[in-house]
Amino acid sequence: MTASRWAGLGVLLLLGGCREPVSTPSAPVPPPAAAQPLLTVEGVTVRYKGQLLPWEGPTERWKQVLGPPSREELGILTWDELGLFVYDQDARVPGPESLSVLFGRTMHSPLTEGAPDFWPRKSFSGRLLVDGAAISSGSTLDEINRDKKGASFARDYMSGVYSYYVEDFYVRLDYGHDRTLTSFGLSKALPDSTPPSP
Structure with missing residues (x-):
């Protein structure tokens, strides 16, 4: 075979390999697990991995969704x-009164041990989204x-505490004395307490 025929055959093979494949419709690719929020709070609705954590009723549903608590003492499930x-x-109060998410261990005062x-x-260590804002x-x-x-979130009763009320819930962020985030919390107003008027 001559050099020109080899070149022609190479061009045909090259062009034949460049054809676009026939596309077939496929299901949308889900986002990677790391991109999906782990814990979401929308208003007062809380979900873990998309499953509702209801405020009304016994905490059994929370145990089903989150798994068995590591410790349960005096009404605190950890x-x-x-x-x-x-x-x-x-x-x-039917159901849990509050949820706290721990981000750090720095207290409000450097004197607290x-x-x-x-x-x-x-x-x-997961992802927390509160009304669309990522919190870490x-x-x-x-x-x-x-x-x-x-x-x-607005300044509350002391430095490092920021909060607001939504429905009958108190929503709060706590920052330590070094200005790092310590926790996020969401609590029901107790029956004998009323949120202060704005």
């Missing part, structure tokens, strides 16, 4: 591996309020 704890202490025994052994241990108040829909 999930060490998840970095979460729930209060379910008041018999007048140690942490409460019921705090999770590990900090929350490095989140600043300005970043959260910038990205958040609905009410903004």
Whole structure:
């Protein structure tokens, strides 16, 4: 075979290999697991991996969704591996009264030593979205309020505490004395308490 025939055959093979494949419709590719939020709070609705954590009724549903708590004492359920704890202490209030997500261990004052025994052994390492704002241990108040829909967090009764009320719930961020985020919390108003008027 001559050189020109080899060249012609190479061009035909090259052109034949460049044809576009026939496209077939396919299902949308889901986002990677890391991109999916792990814990979401929309208003007062809480979901873990898309499953509802209901405020009404017994905490059994929370145990089904989150798994068995690592510890349960005096109405405080702690999930060490998840970095979460729930209060379910008041018999007048059906379901849990509050949820706290632990991001760090720095207290409000440098004079405070140690942490409460019921705090999770590990900090929350998943993704938390609150009304569209991603919250992590490095989140600043300005970043959260910038990205958040609905009410903004505002200075509360002491330095390092920022909150707002929505429906009958108190929503709160706690920053330590070094300005790192310690926790996010969502609590029901107790029957004998009323939120202050704006």
